[in-house]
Amino acid sequence: MRAMVIDKYGKRPVREAQVAIPEINDNDVRVKIKAASVNPIDYKIRDGKLKPLLKFKFPLILGNDFSGVVTAVGANVRDYQVGDKVFGRPSKDNIGTFAEFIAIDKDEIAHMPRNLSFEEAASIPLVGLTAYQALNEVMQLQPGSRVLIQAGSGGVGTFSIQLAKTMGLEVATTVSDRGVELVKELGADQIINYKEQDFSQILSHYDGVFDTLGGQNLDKAFHILKRGGTVASISGMPTEKVAQQMNLGRMKQWMFRLASRKLTKKAKQTETHYEFLFMHPSGKQLTEIKRLIEDGKIQPVVDRVFNFEETQGALEYSEEGHAKGKVVIRTNT
Ligand SMILES: NC(=O)c1ccc[n+]([C@@H]2O[C@H](COP(=O)([O-])OP(=O)(O)OC[C@H]3O[C@@H](n4cnc5c(N)ncnc54)[C@H](OP(=O)(O)O)[C@@H]3O)[C@@H](O)[C@H]2O)c1
Structure with a gap:
């Protein structure tokens, strides 16, 4: 699958690579990612600023949240089926949403709000x-x-x-x-x-x-x-x-x-x-957030959407620090 990776820490552009589609465990689902959002943590990780808190292996796929469609479910997964639209934030040991697929624990995702596009949903987790x-x-x-x-x-x-x-x-x-x-x-x-x-x-x-x-x-x-x-x-x-x-x-x-x-x-x-606060993934809390969005109480605020090939541009735009709301990358069209 296509993925945007870094090979070591430093202010270098991300590189598009071909990597294996991730395998799932019994508690996981595999999701075909439709969109991902850029967060300042992406370029902080790239620069090595979070080294005291987080350990990563290289090449490292960047990206910390996503929306997409379930393509496979593990043996212990009851709440999700192939074809479901979901969104989520993976745990710190399993980042990598600037890619075509992710394997993620069922407890770190939620069903996507029905009234949002993939780009809008990816801006939320x-x-x-x-x-x-x-x-x-x-x-x-x-x-x-x-x-x-x-x-x-x-x-x-x-x-x-x-x-x-x-x-x-x-x-x-x-x-x-x-x-x-x-x-x-x-x-x-x-x-x-x-x-x-x-x-x-x-x-x-x-x-x-x-x-x-x-x-x-x-x-x-x-x-x-x-x-x-x-x-x-x-x-x-x-x-x-x-x-x-x-x-x-x-x-x-x-x-x-x-x-x-x-x-x-x-x-x-x-x-x-x-x-x-170092935020943590939670499918349960995302489900509460989904309800607030479906009730019209919270709306996504998306500043700009970039194509997957423009991931580096999306990172640079976010890093300028003036975005009004979120910067999103459209992964699969
Ligand atoms: N610990 C955690 O778990 C965690 C989780 C999420 C985020 N964070 C951190 O929280 C920070 C904010 O994240 P974010 O996603 O909201 O960033 P962001 O979207 O990139 O923030 C950009 C916004 O900040 C405004 N801004 C810049 N300087 C400002 C100032 N001095 N006073 C008021 N507004 C200012 C900018 O407006 P103008 O350009 O108009 O000034 C712009 O709209 C980042 O450092 C991120 O790494 C940490």
Whole structure:
């Protein structure tokens, strides 16, 4: 099958290769991929930036989520049949969706929302699960809570704003001029133009901050929280807890405790919490997301669709960092 691979870490273009169609185990389905989305993790993996957290073998097929059609099912699979349309995010040991097929555990997929095209459905799994886990599992926000969602016009941001509104949250978000109209349509209650205003001078007594930016924006986040509030970061420094959850050795756990000390100290000083989230696959949560989409409560936001041959261009476009919503690759036509 055709696949877009890298042969080693570094800022080199992806290469199209012919690789074997993956075999399935008893708990797997094989999916003919119709579309995949680009996520910043794709070029972070390519550059070797996630080496402390993730181990890969080369040649490595890039790509972290997809939509497609089931072409084979393992002996233990009951909920899926050949011909079903599905979408999913594979586990960290089984990435590789910039390809014609993937073999994936049945628990990491869900039936595709009936009202979406393959391109739209492929835009959802990674960002949808990230938003779901940050707002529900990490921050555990309740109706009426106030949350700041950083970078509201990005892939994670566009989904998170909509999900937060379905949860009855009051949402502030940061965007540049180019994102204002979009986040207004998605339901944001307060919009801060980060090029002109400093959110930490405007917001206070928030229950949560969903930090998608890291750096100074993360440092400042603690100051807008009420006592007991939580910063959930997906771009800051991972914590010892995350290293434990990912079964990294004691040495790495200690390294991450040390590296995140500044942030955990800041949380203690401000009587708030700091949590890093490394999102995990979940077919069950994707099924809940599917329902929200079919009920019309959440809509995909797709900025651009590229053809499979243009995968390198799609990665470069995403890496520029200005996409409004998601960048998608059409795999099979
Ligand atoms: N830990 C995890 O499990 C996990 C999961 C998903 C994502 N992530 C990480 O989360 C980050 C965001 O992912 P994404 O998919 O949303 O990225 P993305 O779609 O590439 O984000 C691009 C958007 O960010 C906006 N932006 C850039 N700088 C900004 C700033 N200072 N303030 C407000 N908005 C800003 C851009 O708008 P303008 O160009 O108009 O400014 C653009 O619309 C990435 O670093 C990704 O790796 C981590």
